[in-house]
Amino acid sequence: MGVAGHLRLKTYALIALLILFGPFGDLLMSKGMRGIAIPASLRIGAIAHYVYLVFTSPLVWCGTFCMIGFFVCYISVLSWADYSYVQPATALTYGAVALLGKYILGDKITFLHWMGILVVCVGVAFIGYTSPATAEPPFSPPPLGEGPLR
């Protein structure tokens, strides 16, 4: 496999991880937090107990792990791939959210909603047709003057 093929494969792999980590992080965090009762009073003891429950919830920890995974994958893929390539591709998370909602939470998905997901997928396929990194390596951003913002 050539350098371009390797780069494309690496980009697809990280975008696939983004699409998994993002919705799973939201879902686990949401389920974890909803399972913990909000303290009835603002007493230190009640708040400390609430914080203890949050920090000992496996769902919250799994959700946090997924969110960190999402963030790491996102900034890593942006180190070589175009922003205008990665950003719209992350819209596939809408499809993942709908599938998770339908098969895990039992949500009802309307026809128009499915059509929207289909249009997003077609859009991402168009973007996937282009090269993930269009700047010649090593990438050199256009200069914007001197100072800390180089």
Next chain:
Amino acid sequence: MTTQIALLIFIVVGGTFGEMCVTRAMKIIGEVKDFTPRGLLRTGRRAFKIGWMWLGFFLMALSYFALLGMLARADVSFVIPVTSLGYVVGAIGGRWFLGEDVSYHRWIGVLLVCFGVYLIFVGRS
């Protein structure tokens, strides 16, 4: 109404520009090749020495608070489709701020994604 328009503009333009600043910082660092925890920490340390990264996070945080403020004022089924305009801003910014080659195929893809996100939120049950 003016506050809502200002918030929406900030969410779309500010948030997207914040992400582009982060992209710029990561492009300065170069391709991440070491995905071990130690390698990722090293990359993180290098990234936070670059001003663009801090500016990006600052704008993304402000945009997030603007989104919360907007969601308190308007329906989510209105707010989220409007924020999908960030994909268009991202394509324009990618071309002019990051020097990316945004071809016709990519433009068609971006516009389809925007339309798809609009349909998803219009079609919410």
